[in-house]
Amino acid sequence: MADQTVVSTANAAMVDNPLYLQPVSGDSAILYSAQDFRRTVSSLFPRAGVLNPSFTITQRSAGANFSIDISAFRAVIQGTSVTDQGSYITVSTGTVNLTTPSAPASGSRTHRVVAQILDKQATGTQYGWQFLLKEDTGSGVPALPANSIDLGRVSIAAGQASVQNAHITQTWVLADQWAGGLGGGAPVGSFYQTVGQNIPAHTWTDILMQGEEYDPLNGHSTTTTTSRYYAQLPGYYLTLGSVAWFTLDSNTTPGTIPLAACIGINGSNVDSSTNATLNTNLVGDTSVVNARPKVVWLNRGDYVNIRGRHQWSVGAMDTQAARADCRSNLQVFYLGG
Known part of the structure; x- marks a missing residue:
């Protein structure tokens, strides 16, 4: 069977002239209406x-x-x-x-x-x-x-x-x-800890983040409640991060301290975001525990953070902030509303 066609000028459902046609010399002008240009805007922005x-x-x-x-x-x-x-x-x-x-x-x-x-x-x-x-x-x-x-x-x-x-x-x-964009005017952020934090045993604790890599909408402060990223727009966000635990006691051996990290929203742990493991480090070294990445809904003004917990029988533990390659961190990415 030969190739089959339906030409736009022969079917009422098809707009005659796709954007943007320009006639060759000698042909009649091709005219476009305001509606034709509004269709372009609709195509570029599927949601108003x-x-x-x-x-x-x-x-x-x-x-x-x-x-x-x-x-x-x-x-x-x-x-x-x-x-x-x-x-x-x-x-x-x-x-x-x-x-x-x-x-x-x-x-x-x-x-x-x-x-x-x-x-x-x-x-x-x-x-x-x-x-x-x-x-x-x-x-x-x-x-x-x-x-x-x-x-x-x-x-x-x-x-x-x-x-x-x-x-x-x-x-x-x-x-x-704008949805899902990085940088520019999008609500995204990347934060990290620069000062070690003393964490009491058996207590979920918000991890402070004094450093920023990017935060275009200023959802985070490096001086006040530094653990928190406040959503500037309602929508779905991908959240992820980790807690870097630092061992100081010379009697500590690998596999003896339960450690955990999770994502928090407005002071509560997010379901299924907790990741727990035993310490893998010797004295003076670091065990990094990654919270499970989660896609969460945040209303404007909600805050998200990384939280940590340990069960060291001796007492409080510190977080690692001196090493840039393995310090505690939080990343937030806006996906759309």
Whole structure:
């Protein structure tokens, strides 16, 4: 049988002109619509979302009142009013202040904050886009409107005098273009210990990390609660790391001290992340115990760390921090939301 074809100009389901064709001299111009270009955006960003990981919604910086500040913003927003509408790119270059409702007479209200496309060709009467606060009138959080992405919630209760950061919940996610990326603006990190730590026996202890290799979104501090990496975005993270145990007692022999390492979230051990073994080192040397790598879900503000435990009958043990090739460490990689 001869080769069979279905040409785009002969089938209504096929878009006539793939991007990007250019006619040769003498042929008619090949025209592309805005929808054609929005299809390109949709192809590059399968899921709509924010493009700048530093984006945030906060209380009014000039003094808290019933309004919120929305930081500089870049996002991909999927059109949902018509079939195959495609995705739009929106940009705000500075802080925008958005008014909120005042406190209700009783109870509390939770309002939804979104970024919404205005496209008269698809629906409505305007061209452009807007930050929009959808008011909770007493029936709960309003539904997500068409042609928009979710950014946050603002909770306001009776008697409240203003909107503070504690009343704002960030609900936005990154567009898929960022998911799984290393470095740049992605939420990833690599941390290590530079000062040996004294660990009591029979006690799970958070391992301090004073050194950083990379931390583009500043989820970790080298001076305060240094064991913790705080998630800057909600999503799935690959977490892994190890505890380097240091033996000082001259009577210690290999295979006599149970040692363990695990991953912790918000102070609790993660299921199936514990790895336990017996020490393999002589006095003055190191036994490295790797926690089992885990993919975990972290909400914004959750923290993850490496935890260690030993059962040395003599007493406390130290961790090894002097040797760069085998010191305690933690790595965190964002996989997507």
